[in-house]
Amino acid sequence: GAGVSQSPRYKVTKRGQDVALRCDPISGHVSLYWYRQALGQGPEFLTYFNYEAQQDKSGLPNDRFSAERPEGSISTLTIQRTEQRDSAMYRCATGRTAYSGANVLTFGAGSRLTVL
Amino acid sequence: AQKVTQAQTEISVVEKEDVTLDCVYETRDTTYYLFWYKQPPSGELVFLIRRNSFDEQNEISGRYSWNFQKSTSSFNFTITASQVVDSAVYFCALPDNQGGKLIFGQGTELSVKP
Numbered sequence: 001g002a003g004v005s006q007s008p009r010y011k012v013t014k015r016g017q018d019v020a021l022r023c024d025p026i027s028g029h030v031s032l033y034w035y036r037q038a039l040g041q042g043p044e045f046l047t048y049f050n051y052e053a054q055q056d057k058s059g060l061p062n063d064r065f066s067a068e069r070p071e072g073s074i075s076t077l078t079i080q081r082t083e084q085r086d087s088a089m090y091r092c093a094t095g096r097t098a099y100s101g102a103n104v105l106t107f108g109a110g111s112r113l114t115v116l
Numbered sequence: 117a118q119k120v121t122q123a124q125t126e127i128s129v130v131e132k133e134d135v136t137l138d139c140v141y142e143t144r145d146t147t148y149y150l151f152w153y154k155q156p157p158s159g160e161l162v163f164l165i166r167r168n169s170f171d172e173q174n175e176i177s178g179r180y181s182w183n184f185q186k187s188t189s190s191f192n193f194t195i196t197a198s199q200v201v202d203s204a205v206y207f208c209a210l211p212d213n214q215g216g217k218l219i220f221g222q223g224t225e226l227s228v229k230p
Contacts, residue, residue: 042222093161101147107161
């Protein structure tokens with residue numbers, strides 16, 4: 001697609017439920033990143049993929065968080081047994097190349113998660 | 117580890133004033149890139165500029181200019197003759213030296229009043 005598409009844009013869920021957030025990258029973009037942004041803070045890295053390979057998941061807060069990108073295109077970030085502290089904006093970003101410090105990331109509009 | 121500090125949390129100016137947003141970074145890399153992103157009230161993150169540490173020349177794009185000073189590890193952003201549409205949160209960012217992730221500063225919220 002023309003831009004990075006994320007769905008759902010807004011998700012309200014009850015504590016303990018699982019949620020899946022989807023990212024549809026710009027066509028042909030090799031790298032895909034997930035970030036989390038709390039109110040009033042900068043985006044915080046969660047994980048990233050080059051093609052289908054998960055290169056770094058050091059930012060995932062705990063084992064309730066997981067991500068996949070099975071065919072090197074669409075990615076899903078899954079949060080199991082959600083907790084109120086998981087409430088945040090979850091952003092996906094994609095880049096034209098595999099890791100390079102020069103990679104310009106294009107961000108999606110984000111998925112706003114609220115856990116009640 | 118890479119670190120980006122944006123000491124100014126909020127700045128408020130009146131339209132047509134010039135304003136400078138500060139960014140100080142820490143890195144052990146000898147070559148690196150630096151970025152600025154804009155987050156308008158609508159919430160998306162928009163890329164503004166990427167600079168290579170090799171190039172210390174100031175960059176100007178319309179009312180925007182960037183002053184990169186390697187000696188002081190700073191990459192400051194100036195808006196000349198600010199406009200209400202410049203109101204946004206601005207983030208400075210630096211790639212992590214272990215992989216592709218961008219390390220963002222806390223952001224500076226700029227409010228331009230008419």
